[in-house]
Amino acid sequence: MKRKEIEKQLKKELDKDRFTHTMGVMYTAAALAMAHGADMEQALYAGLLHDCAKCIPNDEKIVLCKKYQIPISEAEEKSPFLLHAKLGAYYAEHKYAIQDNEILHAIKVHTTGEPGMNTLDKLIYIADYIEPNRDQAPNLTLIRKLAFENLDEAMKQILSDTLHYLQEKGGEIDPLTAQTYEYFHNN
Ligand code: DGI
Ligand code: FE
Ligand code: FE
Numbered sequence: 001m002k003r004k005e006i007e008k009q010l011k012k013e014l015d016k017d018r019f020t021h022t023m024g025v026m027y028t029a030a031a032l033a034m035a036h037g038a039d040m041e042q043a044l045y046a047g048l049l050h051d052c053a054k055c056i057p058n059d060e061k062i063v064l065c066k067k068y069q070i071p072i073s074e075a076e077e078k079s080p081f082l083l084h085a086k087l088g089a090y091y092a093e094h095k096y097a098i099q100d101n102e103i104l105h106a107i108k109v110h111t112t113g114e115p116g117m118n119t120l121d122k123l124i125y126i127a128d129y130i131e132p133n134r135d136q137a138p139n140l141t142l143i144r145k146l147a148f149e150n151l152d153e154a155m156k157q158i159l160s161d162t163l164h165y166l167q168e169k170g171g172e173i174d175p176l177t178a179q180t181y182e183y184f185h186n187n
Contacts, residue, residue, distance in 0.1 A: 001096050006048055009096075014055050017133075022051055024131030025124070032123045035148045039120070046106040046124045049096060053087035061087055068094075075174035082174060085111040113159065113180035122151045129158050137161060156184045 001009075011019055026047035033043035056064065058080040065072050065083055068090055076082045089108035092098045106124040109117060113125055129137065130144045137143075138161055146154040159181040166173050 001098075003044060003048060006045075006096050010048070010052060013052070018051060018054055021131065021133055022048060024133045025050060025127045028131040029123050029127035032127055032147060032151075036119065036123070036151060038123060042100060042103055042106075042120050043123050043127075045098060045100070046103045046110075046120060047127055049092040049098065049103070050088060050107050050110045050124055050128060051084065052091050052096070052107075053084045056084070056087070058083075073174070075172055075176075078172045079174070082111055085109065109176075112174045112176035113155070114176060115179050115183035117155075117180070117183075119151065122155055126151065126154050126158065130154075137165075152184060155180075159184055 007023075010022060014022060026044055029043035029047035030040050032038070033040040053061070061080050061083040062072065062077075064070075064087060068087075070083075070086050070090055072083065076086075086108055088110075089104045092107050093104055098104060102118070102120050105118075106120045109121050110124050110128055114121065117125070126143075126147045130140065130147055134140065139157060143154055143157050143161075146157060159177070162177065163173065163181055165171075166177075
């Protein structure tokens, strides 16, 4: 589907704040692609679709993953909201007819990250965290600057802050999040 058509559809499927966030991620990802010489079209599509499954109720996410034979990890069973990433990649492919596997992969790993993430994966992960409507996270001014200078340094800082946040609020840490932290801090 064309970007404008997808946008129109998402405006109906997402709540107002989520749609505003989505547009913020789309344009921030595009700006990051410009800064780092990456493919802007891929960044726009992945940014636009990254949270397309976010507004489905959690119990329904589990039902839908089973229906589409999307594997549910132990961490996702405990924190079903995490499934919006995998389910989002599924919808991007099957509902929004995205055939580019790199776009689908960036959507799939946008919440936990993954060791060995490629440039597009990082652009989306970072854009999701720094888009202009975000205002809760610590170090946002620093991370926004880092993001346009060095993607790996921005990844490091976001992963440190995310792990601290999860430890403080007692959130279940998905092993993938911990492995991604290790990957960026030991390479
Ligand atoms: O969907 P968004 O809110 O735009 O952003 P997201 O998909 O990156 O989700 C952000 C939330 O995910 C944030 O509150 C931190 C949380 N998160 C990231 N890694 C993990 C995690 N939550 C749990 N429980 N476990 C994780 O490993
Ligand atoms: Fe998300
Ligand atoms: Fe998001």
